[in-house]
Amino acid sequence: MPSTSKHKDGSSTSTNTKKKTRSFSSYLVRGLWIIAGLAGVAAFAWVISRLTLQPEPGAGKYVHDNTHPGQTLRLYLDQPSVKAALLEIGGNIVLLAPLGVLLPVLSNRFRGPLRILLTVGFVSLCIESVQGTMIAGRAFDADDVILNTLGAVLAYLLIGRRVARWAHRAT
Numbered sequence: 001m002p003s004t005s006k007h008k009d010g011s012s013t014s015t016n017t018k019k020k021t022r023s024f025s026s027y028l029v030r031g032l033w034i035i036a037g038l039a040g041v042a043a044f045a046w047v048i049s050r051l052t053l054q055p056e057p058g059a060g061k062y063v064h065d066n067t068h069p070g071q072t073l074r075l076y077l078d079q080p081s082v083k084a085a086l087l088e089i090g091g092n093i094v095l096l097a098p099l100g101v102l103l104p105v106l107s108n109r110f111r112g113p114l115r116i117l118l119t120v121g122f123v124s125l126c127i128e129s130v131q132g133t134m135i136a137g138r139a140f141d142a143d144d145v146i147l148n149t150l151g152a153v154l155a156y157l158l159i160g161r162r163v164a165r166w167a168h169r170a171t
Contacts, residue, residue: 033167037106044098051095052127056137063139065132072143092147093154096120100155104164111164113153120152121145 056063066072076085099120103110110119124145132140 033105037102040098040102041106044102048095048127052131052138053135055135058137063137065140067140067142069142069146072141073147089147092144093151095151096124096148097151097155099123100152100157101160101163104156104160105167108164108168111161113156116156116160117149117153121149124148 073089076088079085100116103116103119110116127148128140128142128145131138
């Protein structure tokens with residue numbers, strides 16, 4: 001029920017003190033979105049671990065760490081095969097892009113390009129660090145971190161922002 005308050009100048013304002021309550025169905029829908037988001041992140045984590053954390057037998061003497069941003073990108077772009085360069089660069093851009101959609105659906109805390117950049121940048125840095133220190137035939141590559149993060153931010157800007165808004169509006 002609205003209440004009215006009088007001001008010193010004689011005017012009055014009406015305020016609505018009724019508190020909004022959520023229905024059971026909105027909690028159910030929100031719960032389903034959270035379950036779907038968690039399932040998506042879990043499935044995605046499994047796929048990423050299979051793609052990035054498996055040893056590459058026999059590649060040990062051919063891989064080297066790259067801590068200089070742009071070095072591997074130049075190497076890709078200098079290759080005679082445009083297809084190989086596109087596969088390497090495009091693959092790294094696409095690799096963590098789903099996180100740009102899944103994370104904001106999972107929680108409002110991940111909404112915003114800066115939050116996606118920081119979160120996915122950290123995830124990519126962790127993956128690359130594990131590759132460079134613990135996985136035979138794999139190496140740390142700063143360009144992979146940059147491209148992985150870029151892909152997630154682009155996915156957020158193109159798709160994730162709208163999907164998250166829709167998912168959170170449904171609850």
